[in-house]
Amino acid sequence: MTSAMTSAVTSTVTSPRAGTGSGSDVLRVGSCSAFYGDRLDAMREMLQDGPLDVLTGDWLAELTMLILGRDRAKDPSTGYAKTFVRQLRDCLGLALDRRVTIVANAGGANTPGLVTAIRELAAEQGLHPRVAHVRGDDLTARAGELGLGEPLAAHAYLGAFGIADAVAGGADVVVTGRVTDASVVIGPAIARFGWGRDDLDALAGATAAGHVIECGTQATGGNHPFFTEIDDLLRPGFPIAEIHRDGSSVITKHPGTGGAVDVDTVTGQLLYEIGDARYLGPDVTTRLDTVTLRQDGPDRVAISGVVGEPPPPDLKVSCVSLGGHRNEMTMVLTGLDVEAKAALVRRQLEASMTTTPASTTWTLARTDHPDAATEQEASALLSVVVRDPDPAVVGRAFSSAAVEIALGSYPGFHTLAPPGAGAPYGSYRPGFVPQDAVTHEVVHDDGSVVTVPPPERTVAPQPHPGEPAHGETIGGPTRRVPLGTIAGARSGDKGGHANIGVWVREDAAWPWLSGLLTPETVRRLLPETADLPVTVTHLPRLRAVNIVVQDLLGDGVASQSRFDPQAKGLGEWLRSRVVDIPTHLLPPDDATRTSEESP
Incomplete structure (x- = not known):
C-alpha cells in the first residue's frame, strides 16, 4: 500500500x-x-x-x-x-x-x-x-x-x-x-x-x-x-x-x-x-x-x-454502443407439415421485402405434440429477427412484407403479435486499460477530493483450470436419467460468453461430475455449442465444474441475439439432458429402478 x-x-x-x-x-x-x-x-x-x-x-x-x-x-x-x-x-x-x-x-x-x-x-x-x-x-x-x-x-x-x-x-x-x-x-x-x-x-x-x-x-x-x-x-x-x-x-x-x-x-x-x-x-x-x-x-x-x-495490471472497461435497429415476429405453425410451413413462409417473407436487412435470423421451436389435446400443444413457433443500421428497413419494410403475406401463406397463419416499428439495439464489448490510466477519485461531502493511487503490485493473469479429480473411477451399473437428478446448475452471461456452474451435493459424486463434463461432452449435450470454444474449470472444494461457452450470446444481452440472451436458462437445459449416472449416486427412488440400467 x-x-x-x-x-x-x-x-x-x-x-x-x-x-x-x-x-x-x-x-x-x-x-x-x-x-x-x-x-x-x-x-x-x-x-x-x-x-x-x-x-x-x-x-x-x-x-x-x-x-x-x-x-x-x-x-x-x-x-x-x-x-x-x-x-x-x-x-x-x-x-x-x-x-x-x-x-x-x-x-x-x-x-x-x-x-x-x-x-x-x-x-x-x-x-x-x-x-x-x-x-x-x-x-x-x-x-x-x-x-x-x-x-x-x-x-x-x-x-x-x-x-x-x-x-x-x-x-x-x-x-x-x-x-x-x-x-x-x-x-x-x-x-x-x-x-x-x-x-x-x-x-x-x-x-x-x-x-x-x-x-x-x-x-x-x-x-x-x-x-x-x-x-x-x-x-x-x-x-x-x-x-x-x-x-x-x-x-x-x-x-x-x-x-x-x-x-x-x-x-x-x-x-x-x-x-x-x-x-x-x-x-x-x-x-x-x-x-x-x-x-x-x-x-x-x-x-x-x-x-x-x-x-x-489492467482494468476492465464496459464499452456499450448502439448497434443498429431490430425487429422480430413469431409465427404460429399448427398441426401437420410444420417443417414445410416454416420453409414456405420463410421464402415468402424474404421475397416480399423490398430491402434485404443486414442480418436475418430464423428459429423454429418444435413445441408441438402429435395428436395434441389442445391447439396450443399442437403448435410450433417460428421466430424471425431482422437487424439493420436503417430503422426503415426493419420497421416499415419488414412490417409491410409480413402483413402482405398473411392470407397467402401456410394454412392457419397467425402470429403471437403483429409486427411493430422496430427498436434500436445495443452491443457490449469489454475493453482494457492500464490501472494507472484511470484517475480514481473520491469527492467528499465538503467538496474535498482524494485521489486513490493504483496498486503497486500487479500480476498478469494466467488461466487457471482448477484441479480435476485424478485416479478415481466409478464402475458398476448406471441409469440414464437427467443430469439434474443429482446436480445443480446456475448460468448467466459475461458479455458475449455464457457460463454454467454445475455442482453436486455429495463428495462421492464429485469424481464422476469432474470426469463427465469435458468440453466434448458439453458440446454433445448442448448442440447449440457444437461449433463454439468451450472451456471447463474444476473446483473440487465446491464439488463444482464451471463451463464457459465463448460467443454463444453474440454481442451480449443488449443485442438480443439469442432466444435466451442472458443464458439464464442454459444451466437448466443442461440439467434436463439425460446422462448415464452410477446408480449408487442416485436418490433411493431412482437407484432402485432397473429398466434403463446398463453395465
Whole structure:
C-alpha cells in the first residue's frame, strides 16, 4: 500500500461509523438490490427487519449501462438509476436514524447528477446527510486515445479503496458509477478493518462475500435449481454478509424472511457469471478454488479459506454502443407439415421485402405434440429477427412484407403479435486499460477530493483450470436419467460468453461430475455449442465444474441475439439432458429402478 493511500484511508479507519450491527470485529453488510428494477420495498425491509452496519446493492449491468448512457445522451442531467432515488426518498431518514451507511453504484453514467438528486430530496425532507461519491470510471471522452474506439459509453470497473475512503471519512451515503459488483461490499470492510493493498487474503474473502450477495435473492433461494425443497419462496429475503476481520464471512438473512440460505444457494451464486478459478478484480485476484463453505446453523453459511493474489495490471472497461435497429415476429405453425410451413413462409417473407436487412435470423421451436389435446400443444413457433443500421428497413419494410403475406401463406397463419416499428439495439464489448490510466477519485461531502493511487503490485493473469479429480473411477451399473437428478446448475452471461456452474451435493459424486463434463461432452449435450470454444474449470472444494461457452450470446444481452440472451436458462437445459449416472449416486427412488440400467 502506498503512502498516499495510507494517508487517504488508513488514517481514518480508526473511527468508522458505528451502525446498528455487530461489534467492531464483524461488519454486517446487507444487499437490497440486484438490478435496476428490483423490489422497491427491499431497502425499507432491510433497514427495518434487523441490524445492519452497511446497506448496499447493485443497480448496474451491461444492458443498464447502455440504457443509462442513452438517457444521458438525450438529457445530460439524467443517466443514473432513478429507482434508487425513489427508494432513498422513502428510506433516507430511517437509514440516518439507524446509523446505517448506504453504499450504491446507482450513479451509472452520471454520478454527480445522482448526488444532486440526493441532496435535493434530503433538503425537501429537512435531512442533512453527508454524501460522498467516487468518480473516474467514465472514460467515454477519452475512449479514442485509450484505444477503446468510439462507444456510446465507456466505464472502467473501479475497485473498492475509493469507497473505503468515503466510508471512513464519515459519509452517510456513498454513490459510485461503474465499480465491480463486489466493491460496494469490500470498500466498507476496508474502512472497518483497516486493510491495505497487501492484505490479499482478506480482500479476496470479502470479494467472495460480495460476489455472493451482489445478486440479492439469488443467494437466498431465488433462481435455485432445488427450489422445490425451499418452504417459502413467495418473497425471499435479501442476503447479508457478516464479514470478519480476517476476511472470512457468514452469509445469512434477516430472521423470519422468506427463502433459505444453505450451502447450495451460496454455491450457486459463487459460480454465477465467473470464468476460471481466478476471479479477477481491480484490487485482488480471488482464487475460487480455495473457497470453503460450511453450514453454520439455520440460514447461515460460513465462507473461509479464501486465498488472494495480486490484481491484474489492467482494468476492465464496459464499452456499450448502439448497434443498429431490430425487429422480430413469431409465427404460429399448427398441426401437420410444420417443417414445410416454416420453409414456405420463410421464402415468402424474404421475397416480399423490398430491402434485404443486414442480418436475418430464423428459429423454429418444435413445441408441438402429435395428436395434441389442445391447439396450443399442437403448435410450433417460428421466430424471425431482422437487424439493420436503417430503422426503415426493419420497421416499415419488414412490417409491410409480413402483413402482405398473411392470407397467402401456410394454412392457419397467425402470429403471437403483429409486427411493430422496430427498436434500436445495443452491443457490449469489454475493453482494457492500464490501472494507472484511470484517475480514481473520491469527492467528499465538503467538496474535498482524494485521489486513490493504483496498486503497486500487479500480476498478469494466467488461466487457471482448477484441479480435476485424478485416479478415481466409478464402475458398476448406471441409469440414464437427467443430469439434474443429482446436480445443480446456475448460468448467466459475461458479455458475449455464457457460463454454467454445475455442482453436486455429495463428495462421492464429485469424481464422476469432474470426469463427465469435458468440453466434448458439453458440446454433445448442448448442440447449440457444437461449433463454439468451450472451456471447463474444476473446483473440487465446491464439488463444482464451471463451463464457459465463448460467443454463444453474440454481442451480449443488449443485442438480443439469442432466444435466451442472458443464458439464464442454459444451466437448466443442461440439467434436463439425460446422462448415464452410477446408480449408487442416485436418490433411493431412482437407484432402485432397473429398466434403463446398463453395465
